Amino acid sequence: METPLSFAVYFLYFICGVTVLGLILLLALKLRHIAADKQEKTCLEKYKDYFIYLQAYGEEEERLKLPPGNLTRREKQIIQKKLFELLERFTGIHRQKLIVLCVDMGLEELDLNRMNSWWKWTKIDAAFNLGMMRSGKAVEGLLHLLKKSDFDSTIFIIARAIAKCARSEKDLRQMVELLAAHRKNCHQLIVDILGDSHLDTGPLLVSFLKEEDADLIKIGLIGLSSHAQPNMDPILHELVDSADKEVRIKVVKLLCRDVRYLTDKNVNLFMTHPDWELRSIMAKAIGALGLSQYIPLLKRAVKDPHWWVAHNSTNSLAQLQVEGFMALCAIMEEEKDSRVREMAHQVVQKELERGKHNLVDLDQQISYNQKLYFYQKWNRKSMKTVHALEK
Amino acid sequence: MREFLLYYGIFATYYVIVINSLYFIIMMFSFKSIMGILKSSLYSRFQALSGSKHVPPISILVPAYNEELTIIENVRSLLSLHYPEYEVIVVNDGSGDETLQVLIEEFKLQVSSNAVLQPVLNTGNVRGIYHNPAFPNLYLIDKENGGKADSLNAGINLSHYPLIASIDADSLLEKDALIRIARVYMENPEETVAIGGDIRIANGCKIEDGIVSEIRLPNKFLPMMQSVEYLKAFLGGRIGWSAINGLIIVSGAFGVFRKDYVIKVGGYREGYPGEDMNIIIKLHKYMLENNLPYRVAFCPDAVCWTQAPDTWKILGSQRRRWGRGNLKNMIEYGKYMVLRPKYKIFGLVTLPYNILFETLNPYFRITGLLALIGYTLMDMTNVDVLLLYGSLNIVYGLLLGIGALLLEEIAFRRYPRFQDIVKMLFYTILMFFGYRQIGVVWRFLGHIEYMRNNNSWGTMTRTSWKVEENKTISSLEVRG
Numbered sequence: 001m002e003t004p005l006s007f008a009v010y011f012l013y014f015i016c017g018v019t020v021l022g023l024i025l026l027l028a029l030k031l032r033h034i035a036a037d038k039q040e041k042t043c044l045e046k047y048k049d050y051f052i053y054l055q056a057y058g059e060e061e062e063r064l065k066l067p068p069g070n071l072t073r074r075e076k077q078i079i080q081k082k083l084f085e086l087l088e089r090f091t092g093i094h095r096q097k098l099i100v101l102c103v104d105m106g107l108e109e110l111d112l113n114r115m116n117s118w119w120k121w122t123k124i125d126a127a128f129n130l131g132m133m134r135s136g137k138a139v140e141g142l143l144h145l146l147k148k149s150d151f152d153s154t155i156f157i158i159a160r161a162i163a164k165c166a167r168s169e170k171d172l173r174q175m176v177e178l179l180a181a182h183r184k185n186c187h188q189l190i191v192d193i194l195g196d197s198h199l200d201t202g203p204l205l206v207s208f209l210k211e212e213d214a215d216l217i218k219i220g221l222i223g224l225s226s227h228a229q230p231n232m233d234p235i236l237h238e239l240v241d242s243a244d245k246e247v248r249i250k251v252v253k254l255l256c257r258d259v260r261y262l263t264d265k266n267v268n269l270f271m272t273h274p275d276w277e278l279r280s281i282m283a284k285a286i287g288a289l290g291l292s293q294y295i296p297l298l299k300r301a302v303k304d305p306h307w308w309v310a311h312n313s314t315n316s317l318a319q320l321q322v323e324g325f326m327a328l329c330a331i332m333e334e335e336k337d338s339r340v341r342e343m344a345h346q347v348v349q350k351e352l353e354r355g356k357h358n359l360v361d362l363d364q365q366i367s368y369n370q371k372l373y374f375y376q377k378w379n380r381k382s383m384k385t386v387h388a389l390e391k
Numbered sequence: 392m393r394e395f396l397l398y399y400g401i402f403a404t405y406y407v408i409v410i411n412s413l414y415f416i417i418m419m420f421s422f423k424s425i426m427g428i429l430k431s432s433l434y435s436r437f438q439a440l441s442g443s444k445h446v447p448p449i450s451i452l453v454p455a456y457n458e459e460l461t462i463i464e465n466v467r468s469l470l471s472l473h474y475p476e477y478e479v480i481v482v483n484d485g486s487g488d489e490t491l492q493v494l495i496e497e498f499k500l501q502v503s504s505n506a507v508l509q510p511v512l513n514t515g516n517v518r519g520i521y522h523n524p525a526f527p528n529l530y531l532i533d534k535e536n537g538g539k540a541d542s543l544n545a546g547i548n549l550s551h552y553p554l555i556a557s558i559d560a561d562s563l564l565e566k567d568a569l570i571r572i573a574r575v576y577m578e579n580p581e582e583t584v585a586i587g588g589d590i591r592i593a594n595g596c597k598i599e600d601g602i603v604s605e606i607r608l609p610n611k612f613l614p615m616m617q618s619v620e621y622l623k624a625f626l627g628g629r630i631g632w633s634a635i636n637g638l639i640i641v642s643g644a645f646g647v648f649r650k651d652y653v654i655k656v657g658g659y660r661e662g663y664p665g666e667d668m669n670i671i672i673k674l675h676k677y678m679l680e681n682n683l684p685y686r687v688a689f690c691p692d693a694v695c696w697t698q699a700p701d702t703w704k705i706l707g708s709q710r711r712r713w714g715r716g717n718l719k720n721m722i723e724y725g726k727y728m729v730l731r732p733k734y735k736i737f738g739l740v741t742l743p744y745n746i747l748f749e750t751l752n753p754y755f756r757i758t759g760l761l762a763l764i765g766y767t768l769m770d771m772t773n774v775d776v777l778l779l780y781g782s783l784n785i786v787y788g789l790l791l792g793i794g795a796l797l798l799e800e801i802a803f804r805r806y807p808r809f810q811d812i813v814k815m816l817f818y819t820i821l822m823f824f825g826y827r828q829i830g831v832v833w834r835f836l837g838h839i840e841y842m843r844n845n846n847s848w849g850t851m852t853r854t855s856w857k858v859e860e861n862k863t864i865s866s867l868e869v870r871g
Contacts, residue, residue, distance in 0.1 A: 002395040008779060011408055023816075029800050030812050037807070089435075121426050128434045153431035153578060161438075185581035186655075188445040195443075226444060307509060313784050346507065355689050 009249035043078040051082060052299025054101075058094035062103040071105075080107050085103045085130045102133045116143045124154050131161025134198070139165050143174055151182045156189065163196040169204045172197055176208075181227040187215065191223045202229050209235045214244045222249035225257070233261050241267075249277045272295050276306035283309055287324070295320060295327050302331055302340055310340065314347045325351060331379040348375060396766040403759020403779050406470070410748045411787040418633035418794045430800040432571070432692040441473040441570045443599035446577070448476035449569060449647065451558055454542035456484045458560040461698075463497050465560055468601025470529060474569045476529040480546045481560075485536030487701040497708070499523050500531050512658035517615045520549065539643070540659035543816075546831030547650060547658060555653065557667075559644040562697040563593060571649045571693040572725055579686065584674050587633075587641035589625050591805070592618040603696050606805050608814055613706055614699040618824050619792065619818045620808045626691060626803075627795035633689035637741035639675075641687065643667035645695035653676065665716020672724050675737045692803065707833050713752075714837020719751045740749040754836040760828075785823045792819030 005011055014239075016066065050067050057064060067079060080102070087098050102108055107129070114126035125143055130138035139162060146158045162175040172194060180189050194201045206229050208220030217239065224232070232254075239251045255261040262285070270282035271294075283301050286294045298320075301313035317324040327353075331344040335371075352375060355368035440446060451469055455462055462481070469479045494500060500521035506515030508517060509653045522530055532545050541555055554576065558564065572586050594614035595607035609615045632638040641648075643666065653659075656673040659666045669686060678685035700706040727747055728738045763777045796815060799805065806812070 001523040004398075005404065005779060008404050008408060008783065009403075012779065012783055015783075015790055019786055019793060022797065025814065026793055026797050026800060030809055032806060033800065034807075034809060091639050121430065127431075151573075153427050155580060157430060160434075162428065184579045186578055187579040188447070188580070189574075191442050192440065192445040200758060238620075282483070311507065344471060347681070386690045 004294060015224075020047060020190055027079060030185075039074060040078050043075050044082065047079060047082075053087075054083075054086060054098070058090060058097055061226060063104070064097050066101070066104060067103055076105065076107065076110075080129065083107075084129075087132055098313060099133055104357070108133050108135050108137070111135075112138060112141070115145070120154075124157055127158045127161045131157075131164040134164050136165055136167045137184050139171050141169070141367070143178070146175065154181075155179065156186075156193065159190070160193050160196055163193050164198075166197050169199065169201075172199065172201065173207075174206055176216070176277050178217060179218065180213065183215065185218075186216045187222050194223060202227050205229070206232065206235070208332065209239065210239055214247055216244075217242070217244075217247055221247070221254055225250075227256075236261070245277075248275060249281065252278045252281050256281055256289075259289050259291070262289070262291065265270050267291070267294055267297065274302070276309055278305060280308045280312050283312040283316055285314075288317035291321065292320045295323055299325075299327050299331065302344065303335075310343060314343050317344075318347045318351045322367060322370045322374070329374050333378055364383070393766060395772075396762045396769070400759060400763035400766055400780065401736070403581045403762065404776075405516075405757055405782060406755050406759065407780070407783050407787065410795055411791065413744060413748065413795070414628070414791055415787075416478040418627045418791060418798075419626055420634040420651070422794075424630050424634045425798055425802050431574070432802070433572050434490075435571075436441050437473070437549050437567050437570050437574070440574060441567065442475060442477065443704050446475050446570065446573050447554050447580070448478075449474065449550040449554045449556050449573070450552045451477060451479045451556045451569075452546030452550065453479060453481045453558050453559040453560050454489050454539045454546070455481055455485055455486065456536070457486045457488045457490060458488070458540070459489045459493050461561050462490055463493060464598075464601040465558075465563060466494070466529065469528065469558070471566070471601070472564060473566045474573070476552075477569065478530065478551060479633070480530045480549055482532045482534060482546050483543035484534060484538065484542040489535055491497070491531075494504045494531055498526050498529060498531075498810065500526075500529075503530075506549065508545075508548045510548055511654050512547055514545040514548065515541050517545060527733060536660055540661045540663075543666070544658040544661070547653065550650065553650055554647055555650045556645070556647045557643060558695065559697060562590075562644045563603060563696050564588075564645065565596065565694045565696070566602065568693040568695060568745040572690045574691045575688050575693075576647065578678075582684050582686050583649070583688055584678060584685050585641050585646060586669060586690050586693075587629060587638065588645035588647075588690050588695050589689075589691045590621055590642050590644045590695050590697055591623060591625075592699045594618075594699050595700060596696065604864075608806060608811055609699070609701075609703050613701050614701070615705075615814070615818050616822055617699040618868050619815050619822065621817070622799060623792055623819075626798040627791060629689045630691055630798070632741070635736055635740070637736045638687045638689060639671060639737075639741050639745055640668040640688035641671050641689075642695075643672050643675055645693070648674075663716065663719050665720050668716060668720050669723075670726075672720055675734070676724065678730065678850065679734050679737065690857060691791060694805075705830075707829075707836075710830060710833035711837035711840055714834040715841040717745075717750055717834075718838050718841045721746050723761060745765070753831045753838070756831050757828075781823075784827075785820065788823055789816075790814070790826075792822075808811065 005225050011253055011364060018323045021182040049069055054064060071079065071363060083098055083102060090098065107291055110135070111129040112135070114122050115130070117123055119127070127138075130142065142158055142162045144164065146155060146162065149155045149158065153333070158181055159175055162171060166172045166175070176190055179186065201273065205223035205227055208216040208223075209232070211217055211220075232284045236251050236255055236368070239247055240255075242248050242251070255266065267282060267286070270278050273279055279301065283298060286298060288311060295317065297312045298317050301315070314328065317328050320327075325348070328344045328348050332341050332348065335341045335344070350372060417680050422433060432546065453469070458465075460462060466481060483494070500523045500707050503522035506520040506522055515535045518533045518535065520530060520532055530549060532549060534542065545553060556569065570590055572588060575586050576583050592601060592609055594611065594613055596603045596608045597607065609618055616635065637733035644727075645669070648670070652674055653670065656670070656677045660669045663669075674685075700709055711780060721742075725742055728734045729742045730748065731738045734742075742850070748767050758782065763780050767777045772788070796812060800812070806860070
């Protein structure tokens with residue numbers, strides 16, 4: 001064989017070896033998985049009555065009994081998996097009793113030890129298990145693991161475990177600060193993770209609003225959107241002037257949820273704000289909250305150069321009963337800009353279409369008839385104009 | 392002449408070693424990522440997450456062209472996804488069949504004069520928008536024929552949410568596919584501009600009410616080959632490429648994108664196949680030119696099942712189209728981006744790899760094989776050189792196939808039976824006896840079509856999910 005191909009020949013031998021190794025590994029893994037599946041099936045069948053007992057006696061006062069007989073390590077793992085399924089399904093005392101059972105079975109201890117493993121993946125498995133068992137003892141170790149971990153998907157597994165195990169607001173705060181330190185803007189996910197905690201996260205979220213870190217402020221604002229807390233307006237008003245646009249948007253969103261925060265000054269401020277997002281949120285909120293006193297503001301905002309502000313303003317007018325509807329008819333009649341007229345016309349059509357199918361009580365019928373009357377009046381007027389122009 | 396043939400053959404042999412070794416390195420990145428993917432997939436509480444109000448809403452765009460046989464099942468499947476807030480926008484791209492009518496009849500859709508199209512991207516003429524308040528998250532756009540990219544752009548104009556998902560009308564999403572992708576997005580929403588899902592072959596699987604209820608390998612030869620091919624490309628390749636942020640394509644069959652960036656890069660390119668690769672190249676280019684931190688991610692546990700072509704004619708048409716799309720993209724962007732440090736991994740690794748080992752692959756492989764056959768025919772005593780070339784191709788290909796199967800076995804285990812692994816291994820080897828060579832020829836023919844400015848979509852087929860065996864129709868589609 002020619003010399004230039006010698007390397008290729010050796011290389012072929014090498015990859016033949018690697019291929020054989022890969023093949024052995026693949027087949028061994030497949031067989032192992034098949035055996036494990038079979039073992040799991042047998043074990044679940046063996047302890048079928050025990051699992052029925054766990055579900056039936058969850059509300060009783062006495063402690064749940066341990067599974068009968070001596071368990072192998074594998075059996076323990078299979079039973080643990082099944083217990084976790086039940087933990088997800090039950091709440092209250094039933095869940096609490098299952099957690100105690102996990103401790104009695106030594107599962108908590110086992111996973112606390114596994115947290116000291118050299119292997120990252122063993123630690124992740126243990127972290128998840130400890131989270132499922134709401135193990136207060138694990139919090140320190142979990143926080144340490146989170147601190148040491150690089151940013152990847154697994155940090156959220158650890159964070160969720162911390163949220164479930166947290167003993168106090170301080171634990172949760174530490175967890176949130178560690179996640180926020182990665183600066184990946186995963187605020188929604190962090191708030192979702194906080195929701196897994198059995199603690200009241202409201203005060204923690206409010207405390208984030210007083211931080212200087214914009215990420216923590218955003219987490220607080222997102223969390224508070226579903227976690228109303230009293231006396232927040234002074235803090236929120238301070239944040240309206242934040243240098244961070246996202247913070248401004250989130251604050252206004254929060255303020256716009258409650259009519260008490262919407263003074264004339266605020267509404268005017270937001271409707272004329274340089275950020276189109278703020279104008280758009282405010283325009284939408286006026287309709288949603290039924291603030292018909294701001295119809296003149298909406299009529300002006302329909303001409304806003306930004307599409308979303310104009311769109312939300314026209315839709316809000318449609319939500320403001322007959323008065324808002326009349327304002328839309330007036331826009332169709334008076335407005336010179338065809339884009340604005342068209343937008344108002346679309347919303348009017350939509351409102352009439354909706355009203356036609358929504359006549360369940362007298363008030364709605366009266367409202368629909370009034371709207372229809374105004375629309376027909378406008379229509380007749382515009383037809384007259386068309387005819388006059390044609391002549 | 393003999394010497395020339397020999398040295399060219401040697402070059403082709405080392406080309407095979409280099410191309411496969413690079414693929415092997417990429418696969419090692421896949422192995423590096425696989426445990427993280429497995430644990431996240433295992434321990435993320437998708438059921439709880441699918442009810443969370445913190446999950447971003449998504450607009451699913453479904454371009455449909457002559458899809459009357461599959462569209463109802465697909466839309467039904469999409470309407471029952473486990474996801475908190477989403478909308479399905481079907482775009483009928485001037486179908487010549489009954490696609491529009493079957494949709495209108497099935498979902499009692501009516502022309503909606505008030506649905507608002509925000510004209511952020513230019514598209515062909517929209518004839519109407521249909522809606523039924525009984526299906527509040529379903530919209531149907533009827534437009535003149537303009538191609539898949541044009542349909543996606545029209546869908547973007549109607550979409551109401553910040554994320555868009557493009558899905559082929561002949562594909563079925565698993566119930567939790569969207570929430571799995573959303574989890575990846577939520578972990579890093581600022582930097583994630585696109586996320587691809589895993590595409591698997593549905594031929595042979597049992598499908599009930601638009602859901603793959605029993606996973607089986609295809610019974611027919613060609614879909615089985617593609618099953619093995621897809622597994623290697625998606626698990627072996629794309630996980631690795633995404634790990635180094637060098638992913639060049641998010642399959643048009645299922646991908647999720649940030650709408651704002653798609654609009655910033657001008658939307659999907661019209662008039663040419665390969666729009667799925669094109670949009671990703673444009674996103675890389677835009678983000679790198681503007682020094683914005685970003686990633687194009689891949690989520691292998693978000694699965695979309697698709698129908699694979701089961702005749703040589705249709706498969707050939709698809710592969711020639713891919714060849715044309717790939718060449719067009721490489722010519723269009725390669726000259727600006729290849730080996731420019733500004734484009735980082737994408738310009739320094741992904742594009743050169745793609746040009747040398749995907750676009751030019753047919754030329755080196757075919758000519759290398761022909762050179763060695765010619766050399767051997769001149770002197771049969773040198774047959775060992777040809778055997779070496781063949782063995783390297785087969786053994787290295789088998790190794791990469793085994794690697795992909797290992798990844799599948801470690802993390803996903805969709806095919807639980809032992810005989811499935813054996814069957815896939817068998818087809819991994821069988822692939823090198825004709826199928827791969829024909830694939831190379833198709834790519835080459837695709838390039839010729841590109842040079843001749845042939846821009847037809849070629850022959851396509853759709854088979855109803857309900858009666859896969861009996862109700863196959865073929866139609867010649869000329870698009871764009």
